[in-house]
Amino acid sequence: MLDPTRIMERCDALARHSELPGGLTRVFLSSEQRAANALVLGWMREAGMSAKLDAIGNVVGRYEGERPGLPALLLGSHLDTVRDAGKYDGMLGVVSAIECVADLAARGKRLSFAIEVIGFADEEGVRFGSTLLGSRAVAGTFKRDLLDSVDANGVSMRAAMRESGFDPERIAQAAHRREDVLAYAELHIEQGPLLEAEGLSVGVVTMINGATRLAIGVEGFAGHAGTVPMNLRRDALAAAAECVLAIERRCGAVPELVGTVGKLETLPGAVNVIPGKVRFTIDVRSPRDPQRLAAVTEAVAEMQAIARRRDVAIKVATTHEGGVAKCAPWLQEQIGAAIAAEGLPVRGLPSSAGHDGMAMIDLADIGMLFVRCKKGISHNPAEAITLADAEIGARVFLRFIENFQPHGAVRS
Numbered sequence: 001m002l003d004p005t006r007i008m009e010r011c012d013a014l015a016r017h018s019e020l021p022g023g024l025t026r027v028f029l030s031s032e033q034r035a036a037n038a039l040v041l042g043w044m045r046e047a048g049m050s051a052k053l054d055a056i057g058n059v060v061g062r063y064e065g066e067r068p069g070l071p072a073l074l075l076g077s078h079l080d081t082v083r084d085a086g087k088y089d090g091m092l093g094v095v096s097a098i099e100c101v102a103d104l105a106a107r108g109k110r111l112s113f114a115i116e117v118i119g120f121a122d123e124e125g126v127r128f129g130s131t132l133l134g135s136r137a138v139a140g141t142f143k144r145d146l147l148d149s150v151d152a153n154g155v156s157m158r159a160a161m162r163e164s165g166f167d168p169e170r171i172a173q174a175a176h177r178r179e180d181v182l183a184y185a186e187l188h189i190e191q192g193p194l195l196e197a198e199g200l201s202v203g204v205v206t207m208i209n210g211a212t213r214l215a216i217g218v219e220g221f222a223g224h225a226g227t228v229p230m231n232l233r234r235d236a237l238a239a240a241a242e243c244v245l246a247i248e249r250r251c252g253a254v255p256e257l258v259g260t261v262g263k264l265e266t267l268p269g270a271v272n273v274i275p276g277k278v279r280f281t282i283d284v285r286s287p288r289d290p291q292r293l294a295a296v297t298e299a300v301a302e303m304q305a306i307a308r309r310r311d312v313a314i315k316v317a318t319t320h321e322g323g324v325a326k327c328a329p330w331l332q333e334q335i336g337a338a339i340a341a342e343g344l345p346v347r348g349l350p351s352s353a354g355h356d357g358m359a360m361i362d363l364a365d366i367g368m369l370f371v372r373c374k375k376g377i378s379h380n381p382a383e384a385i386t387l388a389d390a391e392i393g394a395r396v397f398l399r400f401i402e403n404f405q406p407h408g409a410v411r412s
């Protein structure tokens with residue numbers, strides 16, 4: 001029997017592993033993540049799976065099919081969070097997938113394929129700026145130069161991996177072979193308001209918007225806030241402020257496009273010092289790749305013009321580039337069939353948020369099931385879902401898994 005209360009309790013339990021007391025922040029390769037992984041490994045084993053951490057720290061559970069070693073349907077989502085996060089973004093998908101396997105195992109049911117449930121170690125990209133690290137490792141597309149990137153404390157990813165007991169030289173071992181994978185499917189909260197507005201518990205994802213992330217460094221000249229006249233300043237923060245508004249203007253001009261400066265740091269950061277350096281991030285998304293890429297190119301050109309006019313230097317580094325990821329029509333159809341079989345209307349909708357499927361699509365066809373969340377709120381501690389929707393989501397997902405037909409197979 002699926003146990004939706006256990007799903008909710010497990011999301012609560014994971015949320016207790018946080019670097020923020022009274023809130024939820026859990027980033028890649030942190031001690032909180034180690035503790036969360038231990039919980040998930042235990043739940044997977046309890047559900048009848050063999051479970052281990054892979055070479056980058058993803059939690060991977062495997063439930064064999066009718067005989068050992070069959071190709072697998074991969075199910076998953078992420079176990080890392082943004083800062084001051086909600087407790088369902090990512091975690092609901094991992095915990096619900098485990099619940100589905102527990103139900104199969106309790107009934108002694110083996111399928112004609114294996115199931116692997118993966119709790120990805122990094123999807124949000126909070127610690128090192130680059131995102132989808134866990135799923136890229138599984139897809140075999142992890143870029144090794146990222147090992148040199150550093151976190152806010154100057155710790156490199158390479159060093160952080162070693163400190164957590166992982167060997168950065170072995171990341172390639174996390175990669176799956178295409179012939180071993182039938183598809184990737186993910187249950188996730190919608191993170192938007194559409195399902196709630198239409199009174200629906202679940203929806204089928206049609207595609208995931210593309211995204212570009214940039215890290216910007218502005219270098220001016222620090223000086224005395226009292227003595228340097230306004231016209232002689234090379235204020236890095238004033239230049240960055242113009243850049244932020246330029247991004248907002250450029251992305252605000254096109255309805256489907258969104259652009260966000262989510263992090264900005266001023267150095268040296270004192271009330272009486274003109275800012276000499278600023279670092280900030282930019283995140284641009286759109287359902288159309290050419291539209292996103294054009295906006296990024298134009299925004300960068302405008303920032304460079306601002307920098308020239310203000311006599312500051314600007315450096316732009318791309319930390320993430322992910323094109324639009326289309327969910328495979330055959331998986332949409334099977335997820336839709338599972339929704340319909342529960343007597344619910346089938347609603348297709350795009351995802352404006354990013355997901356591990358953006359990386360997994362390099363390995364296999366992807367499909368996603370969205371579960372309604374309250375007021376569409378996400379990346380916020382107010383993120384909420386109902387017990388009833390957790391149950392419906394898990395029921396639909398289980399039905400999809402049990403009736404899953406690999407692409408090309410004849411349905412009975």
Ligand code: GLV
Nearest residue numbers: 123124353354355
């Ligand atoms: C992940 O949640 C993202 O869309 O950035």
Ligand code: MN
Nearest residue numbers: 082089124379
């Ligand atoms: Mn998220």
Ligand code: MN
Nearest residue numbers: 089090354355
């Ligand atoms: Mn997510």
